[in-house]
Amino acid sequence: MKMNIKSGIIASSMILAFGLGYVVYDTYNVTKSTIRVEGTLIELSPEELAAASSLIIEGKINHITQPQWNTEDGNEPEVIEDADAIYRDITIKVNKTHKGKELDEVVVRVYGGETENVIMDMENAPEFTENEKVLLFLNVDDSPANKTNSTDHYAIVGSYQGKFKVKNDKVDNKREKFQLNEIVDIIESHKDDKNPLQQ
Known part of the structure; x- marks a missing residue:
């Protein structure tokens, strides 16, 4: 028993x-929810990138923040609307300025990423890794996702087109490859051209 x-x-x-x-x-x-953000990307040549950018820099990525929402408290909103987005801030130590104000450090905001409950997949968004050397074509972020119209960070011009990885005096992105001195010459020749995005 x-x-x-x-x-x-x-x-x-x-x-x-x-x-x-x-x-x-x-x-x-x-299972996490996935939001895929797609759109038509205006193709820009290096000449057009140079003209359309207010700041062009070479530098090294020092820090990438964890993804967070662009809400006041950084948390997921109860109802996700058009201007709500997940973002990461990329801090770059500037080695050389080819156009615009000379700064020691620049913060670039990239939309998209993964939080606890949501994956936001931004089509054509550039990818970054810490300690990566980059050449960036930038403007102040005027996107709807910059809800407070903050001017303390920049956005990449032309999505992935405006981000080049620098290695051994060569630069490349998802679409093009150049010698570094070749693209620097293009920047110098076209940085004062009329902005093609404002025509």
Whole structure:
């Protein structure tokens, strides 16, 4: 009789433990929502990028913040609307300025990323890694996602087109490759041209 009671208690404990384990697993296996943001990208040549940018820099990426929402508290809004976005701020130590105000450090805001509950996949967004050397074509962020019209950060001109990785005196992005001195010559020749995005 004692043996049966003991076996029953062990079996009940195993069922309870399995049940709790299942509940815990199920709770942590929640699928994230994915928001895909797509749009038509205006193709820009290096000459047009140079003319359209207010700041063109070479530098090294020092820091990339964790993704957060562009809400006052940085948390996910109860209802996600058109101007709501996840973003990361990329801090760049500036080595050389080819156009615009000379700064020691620049913050570039990139929209898209992954938070606890949501993945925001921005089509054509540039990718960054820490310690990466880059050549960037920038403007002050005038997108609807910059809700406070903050001027303390910049945005990449032409999405991925305005971000070049620099390595061994060469630069490249998803579309083009150049010698560094070749693209610098293009910048110098066209940085004062009329902005093609304002025509």
